[in-house]
Amino acid sequence: MTSACETSAGTEVPGPPVHRRHCIVPPYMLEQLSRHLPRQPEPPPPASPFLPPPHRPPRGAEPGAPDRPADAGRTRDLGQQVRERRHRGIRPEGGVATPGGTLDRNISDARGTQELPGVVVRSEGAPPVADTAVNEAYDGLGSVHGFLTEVFRQSSPDGLGRELRATVHYGHRYDNAFWDGRRLVFGDGDGEVLTGFTPSLSVIGHELAHGLMQYASDLDYQGQSGALNESFADVVGALVDQYVRGHTADQATWLIGAEVFGAGVRARGLRSMSAPGTAYDDPRLGSDPQPEHMDRFIVTREDYGGVHLNSGIPNRAFHLAARSLGGHAWERAGQVWFDVVTSQDLPRDVDFAGFARATVAAAQGRFGDEAARIVRESWAQVGVLTEGASAP
Amino acid sequence: MSEDRAVSTPDPAPGMLEVTVSRSGGVAGMVRRWTARIPDDGTPAARAARRISGLAPAAHPGEASRRPDRPGSGPSPGRGARGRVRDAFQWTVTCGDGSASYDEDGRRRDPDLDALIDVITRRP
Numbered sequence: 376m377t378s379a380c381e382t383s384a385g386t387e388v389p390g391p392p393v394h395r396r397h398c399i400v401p402p403y404m405l406e407q408l409s410r411h412l413p414r415q416p417e418p419p420p421p422a423s424p425f426l427p428p429p430h431r432p433p434r435g436a437e438p439g440a441p442d443r444p445a446d447a448g449r450t451r452d453l454g455q456q457v458r459e460r461r462h463r464g465i466r467p468e469g470g471v472a473t474p475g476g477t478l479d480r481n482i483s484d485a486r487g488t489q490e491l492p493g494v495v496v497r498s499e500g501a502p503p504v505a506d507t508a509v510n511e512a513y514d515g516l517g518s519v520h521g522f523l524t525e526v527f528r529q530s531s532p533d534g535l536g537r538e539l540r541a542t543v544h545y546g547h548r549y550d551n552a553f554w555d556g557r558r559l560v561f562g563d564g565d566g567e568v569l570t571g572f573t574p575s576l577s578v579i580g581h582e583l584a585h586g587l588m589q590y591a592s593d594l595d596y597q598g599q600s601g602a603l604n605e606s607f608a609d610v611v612g613a614l615v616d617q618y619v620r621g622h623t624a625d626q627a628t629w630l631i632g633a634e635v636f637g638a639g640v641r642a643r644g645l646r647s648m649s650a651p652g653t654a655y656d657d658p659r660l661g662s663d664p665q666p667e668h669m670d671r672f673i674v675t676r677e678d679y680g681g682v683h684l685n686s687g688i689p690n691r692a693f694h695l696a697a698r699s700l701g702g703h704a705w706e707r708a709g710q711v712w713f714d715v716v717t718s719q720d721l722p723r724d725v726d727f728a729g730f731a732r733a734t735v736a737a738a739q740g741r742f743g744d745e746a747a748r749i750v751r752e753s754w755a756q757v758g759v760l761t762e763g764a765s766a767p
Numbered sequence: 768m769s770e771d772r773a774v775s776t777p778d779p780a781p782g783m784l785e786v787t788v789s790r791s792g793g794v795a796g797m798v799r800r801w802t803a804r805i806p807d808d809g810t811p812a813a814r815a816a817r818r819i820s821g822l823a824p825a826a827h828p829g830e831a832s833r834r835p836d837r838p839g840s841g842p843s844p845g846r847g848a849r850g851r852v853r854d855a856f857q858w859t860v861t862c863g864d865g866s867a868s869y870d871e872d873g874r875r876r877d878p879d880l881d882a883l884i885d886v887i888t889r890r891p
């Protein structure tokens with residue numbers, strides 16, 4: 376007979392002499408936990424659907440004009456498209472228009488198993504099906520793809536085999552969504568605290584950004600580089616959500632996964648990029664453990680070195696930069712971060728400071744001195760950079 | 768700033784193995800822990816627990832040598848995801864003085880471990 380109980384047991388872990396912090400122990404219960412990723416080897420992942428083009432400043436952007444949004448004219452032209460592209464409540468019409476015409480979605484259903492890829496239930500251009508999760512995944516992939524192609528020109532123009540794949544209904548009450556190296560995979564949640572992930576465009580953007588990262592800088596998924604990997608996934612998730620809503624940096628909620636919680640759960644989202652550590656505080660979840668400053672950097676062996684925890688620090692730096700740069704966050708802060716991640720120069724094990732310096736340089740190169748100063752100041756406010764920055 | 772604290776529980780009765788399973792990661796990045804006692808009866812779960820505790824030979828090099836106060840772990844070390852999976856769960860299993868961490872792939876490749884985690888995390 377097994378007597379099971381949850382505890383807040385934990386073991387202090389060794390690590391570099393930096394600040395330590397308690398990791399949360401949310402007491403909510405789940406029936407089924409993840410056990411099986413694909414058992415059969417699959418062929419190597421396809422070429423990236425977001426092959427980065429040769430680096431070049433966007434049209435309309437001129438170095439030294441930080442108060443002028445990059446490609447502002449194009450952004451204005453997209454306004455109507457944006458308003459028509461809201462993730463929730465729209466019916467897909469074969470996907471958003473993409474310059475390269477490369478959108479090719481494929482949604483499968485694992486039907487409660489943990490076997491991937493599952494049964495294909497909706498392919499590109501097919502009409503909506505009765506299953507809401509399928510349609511949400513389909514629409515969400517279209518929204519993210521549209522965002523990446525229209526804002527960052529990341530779609531391969533020839534559209535060679537760039538299928539975007541997702542599987543829904545993975546596992547039984549499986550409370551997670553993940554990128555498996557080839558596709559997005561969505562569980563249905565436990566049905567109580569977490570009620571599914573496909574309603575959240577920021578989560579879909581987050582997972583697809585992991586795919587983008589895989590073919591770009593591919594930052595090591597551990598420690599600070601892992602937290603940067605997670606942070607950039609949050610950045611993309613937040614930006615695509617803001618893009619479809621037409622929100623400026625000032626208007627945005629900066630929440631990741633605001634739509635995944637059940638009724639009565641005291642949570643605004645999985646993470647808050649504007650105020651890490653404040654996204655939730657619920658008896659079943661515990662309190663949001665994310666640090667917002669290097670003073671509270673978490674040392675742990677869990678979560679691959681706290682990649683989902685310490686990502687709060689670069690998340691907040693991005694938010695601060697976006698707010699200070701003004702306008703739509705994808706126009707300048709997003710462009711700078713994107714330049715850095717898709718460059719071929721970023722070491723896979725880059726730490727926060729190295730990444731921060733890269734963003735300062737990218738801001739300087741694309742938008743000039745004032746933008747570089749703002750980005751540097753943003754990293755200083757979270758304790759990552761200190762040189763040449765004024766106190767917060 | 769605070770620190771994790773180990774929960775003190777009575778020594779397990781003879782013939783029982785006390786196992787703690789920690790699950791971290793996932794897109795939510797939340798940590799959960801379960802502790803349970805299982806009979807040392809030779810079942811797959813018990814075999815895995817004994818292996819991790821060091822009472823039985825390790826199935827994988829280095830697995831049984833790890834202790835909670837040392838970094839590193841078992842067959843799928845908690846030193847970062849080796850594969851392409853992102854936002855997957857990470858599992859850490861502690862029994863006695865031994866502890867080992869596994870990613871999802873490491874868990875599924877070890878049926879005894881899979882059974883152990885399943886038993887410990889089962890909803891009561």
